[in-house]
Amino acid sequence: MIIATAGHVDHGKTLLVKALTGVDTDRLPEEKNRGMTIDLGFAYLPVESSETIGFVDVPGHERFVHNMLAGVAGIDFALFIVAVDDGPMPQTREHLAILDLLGIRHGAVALTKTDRVAASRVQEVRNELAALFSRTTLAGSAVFPVSAVTGDGIDDLKAHLLNAARSWRPKATAGNFRLAIDRCFSIPGAGLIVTGTAVAGSVSAGERMRVLQAGLEVRARTIHAQNARSETGRAGQRCAINLAGSGLKQELIERGDWVVTGDVPAPVQKFDARLRILEGEMRPLANWTPVHVHLGAAEVTGRVATLQGASIAPGASGLVQLVLDRPIGALCGDGLILRDQSAQRTIGGGRIIDIFPPVRGRAKPERLAYLAAMENDDAPTALSCLLDTAPSGLNLTRFAQSRNLTARESAQMFTGASAKSVATPSGALGFSPANWNRLKAAILESLALLHGRAPSVILNQEGLLLEAGLRLPKEVAFALAAELTKEGAIAREPSGVRLRTHVAQLTLADAVLWKKAEPLLIENILRPPSLHELASALRMDPKNTESFLVRASRLGLVVRVAENRFFPPAGLRRHATFAEEIAATKGGLVTAATLRDRAGIGRGLAIEVLEYFDRIKFTRRIGDEHQVLRPARAALGDG
Numbered sequence: 361m362i363i364a365t366a367g368h369v370d371h372g373k374t375l376l377v378k379a380l381t382g383v384d385t386d387r388l389p390e391e392k393n394r395g396m397t398i399d400l401g402f403a404y405l406p407v408e409s410s411e412t413i414g415f416v417d418v419p420g421h422e423r424f425v426h427n428m429l430a431g432v433a434g435i436d437f438a439l440f441i442v443a444v445d446d447g448p449m450p451q452t453r454e455h456l457a458i459l460d461l462l463g464i465r466h467g468a469v470a471l472t473k474t475d476r477v478a479a480s481r482v483q484e485v486r487n488e489l490a491a492l493f494s495r496t497t498l499a500g501s502a503v504f505p506v507s508a509v510t511g512d513g514i515d516d517l518k519a520h521l522l523n524a525a526r527s528w529r530p531k532a533t534a535g536n537f538r539l540a541i542d543r544c545f546s547i548p549g550a551g552l553i554v555t556g557t558a559v560a561g562s563v564s565a566g567e568r569m570r571v572l573q574a575g576l577e578v579r580a581r582t583i584h585a586q587n588a589r590s591e592t593g594r595a596g597q598r599c600a601i602n603l604a605g606s607g608l609k610q611e612l613i614e615r616g617d618w619v620v621t622g623d624v625p626a627p628v629q630k631f632d633a634r635l636r637i638l639e640g641e642m643r644p645l646a647n648w649t650p651v652h653v654h655l656g657a658a659e660v661t662g663r664v665a666t667l668q669g670a671s672i673a674p675g676a677s678g679l680v681q682l683v684l685d686r687p688i689g690a691l692c693g694d695g696l697i698l699r700d701q702s703a704q705r706t707i708g709g710g711r712i713i714d715i716f717p718p719v720r721g722r723a724k725p726e727r728l729a730y731l732a733a734m735e736n737d738d739a740p741t742a743l744s745c746l747l748d749t750a751p752s753g754l755n756l757t758r759f760a761q762s763r764n765l766t767a768r769e770s771a772q773m774f775t776g777a778s779a780k781s782v783a784t785p786s787g788a789l790g791f792s793p794a795n796w797n798r799l800k801a802a803i804l805e806s807l808a809l810l811h812g813r814a815p816s817v818i819l820n821q822e823g824l825l826l827e828a829g830l831r832l833p834k835e836v837a838f839a840l841a842a843e844l845t846k847e848g849a850i851a852r853e854p855s856g857v858r859l860r861t862h863v864a865q866l867t868l869a870d871a872v873l874w875k876k877a878e879p880l881l882i883e884n885i886l887r888p889p890s891l892h893e894l895a896s897a898l899r900m901d902p903k904n905t906e907s908f909l910v911r912a913s914r915l916g917l918v919v920r921v922a923e924n925r926f927f928p929p930a931g932l933r934r935h936a937t938f939a940e941e942i943a944a945t946k947g948g949l950v951t952a953a954t955l956r957d958r959a960g961i962g963r964g965l966a967i968e969v970l971e972y973f974d975r976i977k978f979t980r981r982i983g984d985e986h987q988v989l990r991p992a993r994a995a996l997g998d999g
C-alpha cells in the first residue's frame with residue numbers, strides 16, 4: 361500500500377511521517393534551510409506479516425502543488441493532515457479537491473498540533489472538516505487527533521494505518537506494466553535508477569522495458585519494490601528499477617516519463633476526457649482555455665477544447681479534448697488534473713476516455729456516441745457497445761492498446777464478445793456478429809441486384825464492397841468472400857465472384873459465337889488453340905475474336921493466360937492439379953519440363969501456364985522452378 365500525505369504547508373505532514381516511520385523525508389539542503397518540503401519525500405513502514413507501507417510525503421506550499429500532483433499519481437491511500445491551530449487553509453481545500461477529482465477513496469485524517477490547543481478547538485476543526493469532506497470521495501475517513509511533538513494519538517493512528525495495510529487488497533496486475541517516473545538518478549557502480557509508482561501490470565528482473573518519452577529500449581536489471589530487493593515489481597508498489605541499455609543517460613529521462621513493458625502506445629499529444637470543473641471556480645471553463653495538465657507524474661501545458669457547448673460551468677462536467685504542447689504517455693482511464701495558465705489554482709480534473717481521437721470531427725454526434733461507449737469502465741461492456749455502434753468495424757488493436765490489455769487479455773476479450781476480427785495494415789478490425797451478418801447480407805443483396813441488372817458482369821472480390829456501397833479495407837472483402845464461399849452462397853472463380861445460383865449470360869450474338877468457339881476450346885482442354893488459331897478456325901478477324909474472348913472471360917467462361925491464349929477454366933484446373941502432383945514428389949517444385957511431360961503439352965505452353973500460376977500466386981518462381989504456394993482449389997476455385 362502506498363500512502364501519500366496531503367494538506368497545507370506547515371501543518372505537520374513531514375513531522376508526522378517522521379513520528380510514524382522514523383524517517384525525515386525532507387532530504388534536500390534547501391528543504392533543511394527553509395524548514396519546508398519542496399519536492400517529494402519517501403519513507404517506509406514495515407508491517408508484520410504483510411507488505412511494507414510506502415509513504416510519499418508531499419509539499420503543502422502553494423508554489424509546489426505541481427510536485428504534490430506528481431506524488432499522488434497512482435497512490436492508494438491519503439493521509440490528510442490539518443493543524444488544529446490553523447484549521448482548514450487554502451491548500452487544505454485544494455489538496456482535498458485534487459484527491460477527490462482523482463477519485464482516491466481511501467484515507468485517514470490526522471488533526472495535528474493538538475498540544476497547542478484546547479480540546480474544544482479540536483472538536484471545532486473536526487466539525488469543519490466533516491462538512492468539507494462530506495461531498496468528496498474521502499467522506500467518512502477516520503479522524504485522529506495527534507501531536508507529533510508529545511506523541512499523543514500517534515499509536516492509534518499508526519495502528520489504524522497498519523490495519524488498513526494488512527487488509528489492503530493488492531491491485532490487480534492485469535495489463536502491461538506502467539510506472540510513472542518521479543525520480544531518475546545514477547548510483548556509482550549500479551548505474552541508472554528510476555523510481556516511481558507502478559500503476560498497472562507487473563515486471564520481472566531481466567525483462568525488456570521501454571522508457572516511453574525518451575524512446576529508449578531498456579532492461580530491468582534489478583528491482584526494489586516497497587524498499588526491498590524483489591524479483592518483481594507490480595501495480596500498487598513504489599519501485600526503484602535499475603535500468604540497463606545502450607544510450608541510457610540520466611539527462612534523457614525526467615519526471616513525468618513512463619517506463620513500460622509490452623504494447624503500451626507511444627506518447628500522445630491529444631486525447632479526449634471527461635472533465636469536472638470545481639464548484640468554487642468563478643467562471644465557466646471556456647473552449648480553448650490554456651491550462652497546465654497534470655497526468656501521472658507529468659506536467660504539460662496545452663489547451664482544452666470543449667466538445668459539448670462552448671463552456672463547462674463550475675460544478676458541472678463535460679467531454680473535452682486536451683490538445684497538448686508536447687506528447688506525454690497517457691492511457692484510457694488515467695486521471696488528470698487541470699490548473700490555470702499561471703499554475704496558481706486547480707480548475708478541475710477527470711479521466712481520459714480515448715487517446716486516439718480522429719484528425720477531424722472531434723465533436724460530431726457519432727464521435728460523441730463513440731466516447732459514451734468508450735467511457736464505460738468495464739472493458740468488455742465498452743467493447744460490446746463499441747462493436748454494436750461500429751458497422752464499419754472497430755479498430756481492435758487500438759482498443760486493446762488504449763485499455764492497456766496484453767495480447768492474451770485482448771484475445772480472450774474479443775473471443776468473449778464473439779467479435780469477427782480481420783487483420784488489416786492499420787490493425788485488426790472487429791465486427792459484432794450482427795454487424796458482420798449485415799455486411800454479408802448487404803453483399804449478397806447488391807450482388808443479386810447486379811446480376812439482375814447486368815448478368816454478364818463479374819466482380820472481383822474488392823468490387824464486392826464497392827458494389828454494396830461499403831467503404832472498407834480490401835481485407836474485409838476477402839474475409840467476407842471466403843466466408844460466403846464456405847457457406848455456399850457465392851462462388852469464387854479466377855475471373856471473379858458470383859452468386860452460386862447465378863449463371864452468367866452472354867448477349868445473344870455472343871452466345872451464338874460461343875456455341876461455335878466452345879467446342880474448339882475444349883476439344884483439347886489441356887492445349888486450347890491460340891487466339892490466332894481460334895480466329896482462323898472461326899473465320900473471324902483476330903481483333904474481334906479477342907474482344908469476344910475478353911467478354912467471355914468476364915463471365916468466367918475463359919481465362920486469359922497469355923497475350924495470345926485463352927483457357928477454359930477446367931483446363932487450368934487440370935494443369936494446377938498436375939502441378940500439385942508433381943510438387944508433391946519434387947519437394948514442392950514444378951518446372952516447365954515436368955509439367956510438359958505430365959500434361960503432354962509443348963514447353964512454350966507449359967511456360968505460359970506456369971507464368972499465369974505465378975501471377976495468381978498459386979506458384980512462385982524461384983530461378984527456373986516454381987514453388988507451389990497453396991492448394992490448387994484455393995487458387996483456382998473448384999468450378
Ligand SMILES: Nc1nc2c(ncn2[C@@H]2O[C@H](COP(=O)(O)OP(=O)(O)O)[C@@H](O)[C@H]2O)c(=O)[nH]1
Binds near residue numbers: 373374376475509
Ligand atoms: N507543536 C507541534 N508542532 C508541530 C507538530 N507537528 C509539526 N509541528 C511543527 O510544525 C512545523 C511544520 O511541520 P512540518 O512537518 O514541516 O509541516 P509540513 O509543511 O506539513 O510538512 C515544524 O516546525 C514542526 O516542528 C505538532 O504536532 N505539534
Ligand SMILES: [Mg+2]
Binds near residue numbers: 396397417418
Ligand atoms: Mg513537509
